Amino acid sequence: MSDLRRTPLYARHAELGAKLVPFAGWEMPVTYEGVREEHSAVRTHAGMFDVSHMGEVEVEGPGALAFLQRALSNDVAAISLDGAQYSVLCAPDGGVLDDLFAYRLGGDRYLLVTNSANHDADLAELGARARGFDVAVRDVADRYAMLAVQGPHARAIVAGTLGIELPPRMRVATVRLGGRPALACGTGYTGEDGVELLLDPEVAPAIWAELLEAGVVPCGLGARDTLRLEACFHLHGNDLSPERNPIEAGLGWCCKEETAFVGAEAVAAAREGGTAEKLAPFKIEGAGIPRQGNPVMVGEERVGEVTSGSFSPSLEIGVGMAYVRADLAEPGAEVEIDVRGKRRAARIASKPLYESPASRKEK
Amino acid sequence: MPEASYPDDLLYHDQHDWARLEGDEHAVFGITWYAQDSLGEVVFYDPPEPGAAIDKDASYAEVESVKAVSDVIAPLSGEIVEVNEALADAPEKINEDPYGEGWLVKVKLSAPAETDALLGAEEYRKLLDA
Numbered sequence: 001m002s003d004l005r006r007t008p009l010y011a012r013h014a015e016l017g018a019k020l021v022p023f024a025g026w027e028m029p030v031t032y033e034g035v036r037e038e039h040s041a042v043r044t045h046a047g048m049f050d051v052s053h054m055g056e057v058e059v060e061g062p063g064a065l066a067f068l069q070r071a072l073s074n075d076v077a078a079i080s081l082d083g084a085q086y087s088v089l090c091a092p093d094g095g096v097l098d099d100l101f102a103y104r105l106g107g108d109r110y111l112l113v114t115n116s117a118n119h120d121a122d123l124a125e126l127g128a129r130a131r132g133f134d135v136a137v138r139d140v141a142d143r144y145a146m147l148a149v150q151g152p153h154a155r156a157i158v159a160g161t162l163g164i165e166l167p168p169r170m171r172v173a174t175v176r177l178g179g180r181p182a183l184a185c186g187t188g189y190t191g192e193d194g195v196e197l198l199l200d201p202e203v204a205p206a207i208w209a210e211l212l213e214a215g216v217v218p219c220g221l222g223a224r225d226t227l228r229l230e231a232c233f234h235l236h237g238n239d240l241s242p243e244r245n246p247i248e249a250g251l252g253w254c255c256k257e258e259t260a261f262v263g264a265e266a267v268a269a270a271r272e273g274g275t276a277e278k279l280a281p282f283k284i285e286g287a288g289i290p291r292q293g294n295p296v297m298v299g300e301e302r303v304g305e306v307t308s309g310s311f312s313p314s315l316e317i318g319v320g321m322a323y324v325r326a327d328l329a330e331p332g333a334e335v336e337i338d339v340r341g342k343r344r345a346a347r348i349a350s351k352p353l354y355e356s357p358a359s360r361k362e363k
Numbered sequence: 364m365p366e367a368s369y370p371d372d373l374l375y376h377d378q379h380d381w382a383r384l385e386g387d388e389h390a391v392f393g394i395t396w397y398a399q400d401s402l403g404e405v406v407f408y409d410p411p412e413p414g415a416a417i418d419k420d421a422s423y424a425e426v427e428s429v430k431a432v433s434d435v436i437a438p439l440s441g442e443i444v445e446v447n448e449a450l451a452d453a454p455e456k457i458n459e460d461p462y463g464e465g466w467l468v469k470v471k472l473s474a475p476a477e478t479d480a481l482l483g484a485e486e487y488r489k490l491l492d493a
Contacts, residue, residue: 034403222430288409289406
């Protein structure tokens with residue numbers, strides 16, 4: 001695995017005996033003590049994920065807003081200072097090249113957090129789209145380690161242990177960690193409350209150790225995937241791809257066609273005309289665990305395909321998301337999943353597949 | 364999770380399956396400590412039907428962890444006479460006790476001489492170390 005990149009926390013993972021796997025060119029921990037245990041720690045207490053493989057892009061200059069309005073699907077003008085917003089990066093035909101968070105760090109300074117597998121392509125695409133705008137687009141991925149601390153107790157432990165004031169949900173704050181400037185973001189990918197810390201790679205191991213000492217449970221990519229799937233958050237490469245537009249993916253809410261972003265016309269056409277298929281979450285009714293690529297069937301007709309599938313540790317059944325014929329993408333619709341030749345009865349569900357008591361209370 | 368172990372009274376298949384002979388014509392099958400450790404926590408065991416014929420070196424069942432599916436390879440040929448029903452509600456027994464309560468099937472062997480091709484515990488351990 002010598003050609004794989006390692007995060008600043010690699011030695012910590014090895015020390016803890018993590019199972020390390022190649023992921024998007026990185027050697028990443030998939031689990032430490034077991035996916036179910038880690039999943040449960042995030043649902044009931046606090047877990048931390050090394051997500052330093054994720055990419056960061058800084059966008060700065062007088063033309064930053066105009067550029068991002070053109071480059072990203074959401075209404076970037078709606079992000080107030082220290083705000084955060086989810087967007088997709090569309091191709092001209094509406095296909096989803098990546099999904100990302102944009103944080104507004106200054107009047108004309110933004111930070112984008114990209115998926116590691118798409119980071120280089122995103123940079124090239126953003127660079128091309130920046131032509132004609134008075135803006136600098138910089139790859140700052142090497143400047144940050146990233147630690148997601150998630151769970152009902154995550155905020156209290158992070159604030160108490162690291163002695164920093166945390167921003168509310170969907171906000172970002174500049175803080176100091178290990179004596180260096182860092183960003184604390186009120187965002188996550190688990191369906192639980194928590195924060196994501198963007199910090200200096202040099203101080204990341206010490207911060208990790210402090211949180212570990214404080215009882216935060218190290219969690220790998222395995223639990224990250226089951227948690228996000230239960231929350232029905234999309235994973236690019238599974239549920240999002242250049243072959244799918246945001247409307248069929250259920251991401252119409254983060255597309256503001258009036259901002260004239262690249263792909264807006266195609267997205268508007270999909271919104272207006274409808275799409276043949278839609279992404280929908282589902283639950284298996286009995287035994288069986290659906291996996292990516294499994295056909296979705298009604299009788300002998302193939303009506304869709306699973307894009308994410310797993311055992312759900314919270315629900316203890318097989319769950320997934322699938323692109324299905326649009327008329328079937330309604331909660332309660334009955335389908336079958338062809339799991340390696342065995343038909344498994346399933347029912348289309350509403351989002352999220354699982355909602356934690358803690359997040360339900362807040363609403 | 365127990366420590367790695369490979370009991371001396373079992374025969375091993377290089378695809379990480381074991382067989383415990385019971386008399387001349389019957390055997391119990393399961394997966395080895397190494398197999399369950401590689402897979403992680405087993406959350407689902409999809410057993411074959413009693414009466415099904417199985418072939419040495421071919422898949423006869425599936426075990427799944429949260430993230431992965433693994434075929435289970437038959438170490439010997441025969442006919443399924445019993446499946447471990449307890450695993451339906453407690454598939455984690457495959458991790459906790461892979462040679463005991465985590466057994467998968469009992470088989471009436473159709474070609475007992477096939478045992479000659481299996482490995483002893485010492486040979487299997489060497490294979491894992493290689």
